[in-house]
Amino acid sequence: MRAHALIFLGAPGAGKGTQAREVATHFGIPQISTGDILRDAVKRETKLGLAAKAKMEAGELVPDEVVCGIVEERVSEPDCRKGFILDGFPRTIAQAKFVDQMLAAKGRGKPLVLDIDVGEDLLLKRLMGRQTCSVCGEIYNTYFNPPKVEGICDKDGGKLLHRADDNEATIRQRLEAYHQQTQPLIEYYRGQGALLAVDGNKEPHEIAKGLLDYLSRA
Numbered sequence: 001m002r003a004h005a006l007i008f009l010g011a012p013g014a015g016k017g018t019q020a021r022e023v024a025t026h027f028g029i030p031q032i033s034t035g036d037i038l039r040d041a042v043k044r045e046t047k048l049g050l051a052a053k054a055k056m057e058a059g060e061l062v063p064d065e066v067v068c069g070i071v072e073e074r075v076s077e078p079d080c081r082k083g084f085i086l087d088g089f090p091r092t093i094a095q096a097k098f099v100d101q102m103l104a105a106k107g108r109g110k111p112l113v114l115d116i117d118v119g120e121d122l123l124l125k126r127l128m129g130r131q132t133c134s135v136c137g138e139i140y141n142t143y144f145n146p147p148k149v150e151g152i153c154d155k156d157g158g159k160l161l162h163r164a165d166d167n168e169a170t171i172r173q174r175l176e177a178y179h180q181q182t183q184p185l186i187e188y189y190r191g192q193g194a195l196l197a198v199d200g201n202k203e204p205h206e207i208a209k210g211l212l213d214y215l216s217r218a
């Protein structure tokens with residue numbers, strides 16, 4: 001894989017986290033999820049967490065300068081030297097321009113963008129049914145990919161948690177924010193000629209196989 005930065009784009013529930021985990025493990029590069037970093041800060045009640053909490057609970061985007069600061073700091077860590085995956089970032093044109101500048105400053109080329117597309121009717125069910133392991137972050141779904149024992153992670157026995165923003169009212173607001181602020185990035189990256197459209201309606205392992213095949217040759 002030639003690109004230094006991979007970007008996972010897609011609506012809430014499209015499967016960004018699910019697929020980014022597979023790709024990160026396969027290529028041995030870190031998966032940087034701004035959502036995960038922000039949720040961790042909210043849990044630990046840090047200054048960042050306190051600033052982001054209300055926006056996240058409302059299903060709105062956290063300000064650009066806050067998330068750009070998080071990413072800038074994270075990608076300067078040594079494990080990002082071989083490359084990295086951005087999951088859920090950028091989400092606005094301003095964030096996308098920030099990524100371009102950041103990569104240019106590091107002497108890296110353009111990012112490779114994977115846009116996961118899923119029918120809108122499926123997204124709500126995916127999010128309402130999502131459960132995440134509190135220990136390893138493995139992602140399950142009560143409808144599509146249930147754990148062997150209810151509420152318990154198959155991999156490490158960790159407790160599975162339901163995200164606070166996975167309720168119907170907040171999901172609708174998150175989808176609105178996606179349509180208004182994030183969807184325009186598809187055209188932005190199509191213009192740069194580095195966008196791969198990924199059919200996210202298939203089985204997770206089928207999507208992962210297609211992605212890994214593509215990235216191994218890209």
Ligand code: AP5
Nearest residue numbers: 012013014015016017018034035062088126130140141204
């Ligand atoms: P974030 O955590 O990024 O949430 P999101 O974008 O709403 O996306 P999700 O994590 O909900 O979905 P996903 O695509 O990762 O799906 P997953 O793989 O889990 O952001 C949360 C909040 O933080 C934002 O609302 C905002 O406030 C803030 N924030 C974060 N980044 C920001 C930024 N850059 N700028 C500003 N604010 C920011 O899958 C979902 C479910 O579906 C799972 O249960 C999974 O098992 C299942 N599933 C996955 N794939 C399939 C499949 N192929 N078939 C069947 N089921 C599947």
Ligand code: MG
Nearest residue numbers: 016017035088
């Ligand atoms: Mg996610």
